[in-house]
Amino acid sequence: MSAARVYRRPVPGEGIMIGGRALNWKSLGLVPLALLLIAAVPDRNPDRDPPPDVAPKPCDTCEDLCRLVDTYLQKEKGIELWRRYAASTPEAQRTRLPPGVTDTNGIENLVWKEFSEWARNRRQNRELPCKLRDETAAGQAGTPVPPPAAVAVDLVTVTQQDSCEIRYGDRKLEGEALRDYERAVDCKVLSDATIGHEAVHQEHCMRAYAEDHRRAPAFLDTPEQVAESELQAWKRHQEVVGDAIRSLAGKCGWQPTKRQRRDMNALPSAAQTRAMQERGWKAAEALGGSP
Numbered sequence: 001m002s003a004a005r006v007y008r009r010p011v012p013g014e015g016i017m018i019g020g021r022a023l024n025w026k027s028l029g030l031v032p033l034a035l036l037l038i039a040a041v042p043d044r045n046p047d048r049d050p051p052p053d054v055a056p057k058p059c060d061t062c063e064d065l066c067r068l069v070d071t072y073l074q075k076e077k078g079i080e081l082w083r084r085y086a087a088s089t090p091e092a093q094r095t096r097l098p099p100g101v102t103d104t105n106g107i108e109n110l111v112w113k114e115f116s117e118w119a120r121n122r123r124q125n126r127e128l129p130c131k132l133r134d135e136t137a138a139g140q141a142g143t144p145v146p147p148p149a150a151v152a153v154d155l156v157t158v159t160q161q162d163s164c165e166i167r168y169g170d171r172k173l174e175g176e177a178l179r180d181y182e183r184a185v186d187c188k189v190l191s192d193a194t195i196g197h198e199a200v201h202q203e204h205c206m207r208a209y210a211e212d213h214r215r216a217p218a219f220l221d222t223p224e225q226v227a228e229s230e231l232q233a234w235k236r237h238q239e240v241v242g243d244a245i246r247s248l249a250g251k252c253g254w255q256p257t258k259r260q261r262r263d264m265n266a267l268p269s270a271a272q273t274r275a276m277q278e279r280g281w282k283a284a285e286a287l288g289g290s291p
């Protein structure tokens with residue numbers, strides 16, 4: 001177990017541990033949503049632990065749209081970054097790995113740095129689709145974002161064992177652990193997307209062990225394979241969030257352009273989402289709930 005390596009999926013607004021170092025994913029554009037949501041529910045005491053047996057929020061209201069769009073855009077960037085190093089990218093087009101980047105930790109750290117730089121600039125340039133209280137304040141003041149909460153809402157896929165387990169903390173993601181995870185995220189769309197993401201790592205892990213059990217651990221620990229698995233996982237993640245946005249946007253006042261109207265897969269842009277929020281999601285009323 002000590003040699004076990006894991007894929008740690010970056011969750012916006014949450015902490016991530018790579019190589020024993022706490023990385024701050026809060027800087028990626030979303031505030032700690034769980035905290036905001038808890039604060040918004042008056043009859044729930046965040047100090048009470050464990051939480052009452054309530055279902056997680058489905059995350060299907062117009063107010064949820066901002067962070068869904070934000071997550072989608074973050075995935076877009078991540079996909080672009082992972083593609084640079086992924087095994088499926090023709091070698092001539094791949095970005096050369098810096099010396100020293102030889103394993104899971106190395107590549108995860110590298111892309112994390114690139115990603116968080118992008119996220120910081122984006123926040124400072126106010127390119128976010130939503131007005132998020134904490135983020136706006138931090139971005140304007142240019143102050144460093146506080147360290148992540150001690151308990152990160154995060155999943156890992158253990159790739160150094162042939163069980164290829166997905167874990168939440170030290171528990172296999174099933175039963176009570178699964179329910180705890182979904183409640184902690186408290187946005188079913190996003191927890192489903194994350195689980196879908198880890199399922200991709202799990203598929204890759206199981207395939208590697210099936211093909212060559214002895215070599216699988218080393219194979220899965222190469223930067224190109226990690227990047228490939230992340231590339232596919234971030235794509236899956238984005239698809240789940242994109243589907244949710246698509247089914248929601250029309251109800252929340254999205255006015256697609258002609259080009260967007262012709263494109264079945266079109267989604268509201270950041271600017272459009274911002275405008276919808278500023279209009280107070282008016283079309284929801286005007287359309288009377290029609291799609």
Ligand SMILES: [Zn+2]
Nearest residue numbers: 007008009233
């Ligand atoms: Zn991942």
